[in-house]
Amino acid sequence: EAGVVQSPRYKIIEKKQPVAFWCNPISGHNTLYWYRQNLGQGPELLIRYENEEAVDDSQLPKDRFSAERLKGVDSTLKIQPAELGDSAVYLCASSLEGLEQFFGPGTRLTVL
């Protein structure tokens, strides 16, 4: 069974540029999570989806971040415009009805 797939694995952009990350969860997993992991820190939840509904986006900086999960399967997280402080690893995870979360490999974003 394929795990959580994320792309790209690495992204380097100039500040003020837009960037998007893509996540494909494990087949059949209804819950999808986006986390941000700063260097030397644990992951912090940005947004949580149950199917196509965002049930917790309280930690998402909505002035520049947006996310969507059309059709309740794969998801895209966007930052526009990116700032220097957005440099981090962006992790996607999925779970089946709230049980164990399976993580993807992450996208390492560097903003110059």
Added chain:
Amino acid sequence: AQTVTQSQPEMSVQEAETVTLSCTYDTSESDYYLFWYKQPPSRQMILVIRQEAYKQQNATENRFSVNFQKAAKSFSLKISDSQLGDAAMYFCAYGLYQGGSEKLVFGKGTKLTVNP
């Protein structure tokens, strides 16, 4: 708000020895879950062990076991017979079911080095 504290930024252990990683948390909830996740260098995070707060018995998974002290809000991970492949960042996490799915709060992690 729930918080998770890992007071050991780094730990080291000799191969085949035993090491214990510490974790404390703060919550006003009575029904929750606790986890230890492993994140090897440049590799994805995987679940090591899970504990339900309502269970008094400590969880065990092969060489990994926990010491769950609910009253003290302490949740330590013991790794027995340490192997080189155990070297990684270890994150303690607190989980609460909300709206049918699990919301995790992570600690800052402990970097474990295994010396041959």
